[in-house]
Structures are given as structure tokens and as C-alpha cells.
Amino acid sequence: MEVLLQRELGTTTLRASGHTSGGCISEGQSYDTDSGRVFVKVNRKSQARLMFDGEAASLQAILQTNTVRAPRPVKVIDLPSGGAAFVMEHLDMRSLNRFSAQLGEQLADLHLHNKMLREKQAMEQQTIGNALQILGHCRPGQYC
Numbered sequence: 001m002e003v004l005l006q007r008e009l010g011t012t013t014l015r016a017s018g019h020t021s022g023g024c025i026s027e028g029q030s031y032d033t034d035s036g037r038v039f040v041k042v043n044r045k046s047q048a049r050l051m052f053d054g055e056a057a058s059l060q061a062i063l064q065t066n067t068v069r070a071p072r073p074v075k076v077i078d079l080p081s082g083g084a085a086f087v088m089e090h091l092d093m094r095s096l097n098r099f100s101a102q103l104g105e106q107l108a109d110l111h112l113h114n115k116m117l118r119e120k121q122a123m124e125q126q127t128i129g130n131a132l133q134i135l136g137h138c139r140p141g142q143y144c
Contacts (some may be wrong), residue, residue: 001085005040008077009033009087017090030090037090038074044083052076052086059088067109 006014011033021028026043043051056073063070072089079085 001042001079004077004080005031005085005087008075009038011035026086038087039071039090041086041088042079042083043086044079044081046082048084049076049078052084055086056088062110065110065113067113068103068106 002014006012013032013034015032017030017032017037020030026041026048028039028041030037030039041052053076056076059070059073062068063072069091071091074087074089077085077087
């Protein structure tokens with residue numbers, strides 16, 4: 001695994017940092033590399049690539065809102081024995097209690113951002129060309 005990670009990340013330094021975690025879905029390990037510390041999640045199931053690609057896209061979308069600090073996705077790697085590994089920026093999650101109020105505010109901002117996106121999308125779905133279509137004034141089965 002370490003040889004694969006070293007090659008895929010293009011790093012000469014790859015040293016386990018002691019931060020490990022295991023859950024019912026994936027297991028994880030932090031590593032020190034030439035470009036800093038990363039966290040690697042591993043899942044050996046066949047659908048792991050799809051799951052990690054989705055997680056990477058979700059983290060990227062969260063980062064683009066500039067509302068909540070989230071780990072930056074680095075790379076999803078297919079494992080030769082099956083499954084995949086997801087490499088992301090390592091975030092130190094210790095002693096977050098003192099930041100709970102700030103996190104609450106950031107999550108509220110994220111929800112507001114998502115609400116604005118949904119409202120914008122709803123307006124776009126009601127628009128044909130550059131004209132707004134008023135929906136909901138027809139009975140079911142009636143074309144207006």
C-alpha cells in the first residue's frame with residue numbers, strides 16, 4: 001500500500017503519522033509526505049471508487065462555498081487487490097469544542113448557500129428561453 005501511495009502521490013517521503021481510524025465502512029491512516037500531511041481512507045469493496053469519487057465531489061462543492069473548513073480532496077486511487085483509497089488533506093480534529101459556535105455559524109451559512117442554490121435552480125427550471133413560466137396554475141393532465 002505504501003509503495004502505491006508513494007508512486008501515485010509522487011512523493012519520496014511517506015511516513016505513517018500515527019493518526020488512524022476505523023469505522024464500519026472504511027479505515028483510515030494519516031501520512032506525512034513531501035507536501036504535507038494527508039489522510040488516506042481505504043475501502044476494499046467493489047463500489048469504493050464510486051463512493052470516494054462522490055465524497056471528493058462533495059468536499060469540493062463544500063470548499064467552493066467558502067463557508068465551512070473541509071479537507072481538500074487530493075486523489076482517488078484504485079487498489080490492485082480491489083477497492084479504492086481516497087487521499088485528502090489531513091485536518092487536525094482534536095479539541096474542536098472551543099470552535100463549536102463558529103462551526104454552527106458556518107454550517108448555517110452553508111445551509112443558506114444551499115437554499116439559495118435550490119431557489120435559483122427552481123427559477124431556472126421555470127424559465128424557457130428568457131421568459132419566466134408560471135407553473136402550478138393548470139390542473140393535472142391539462143396543457144397550458
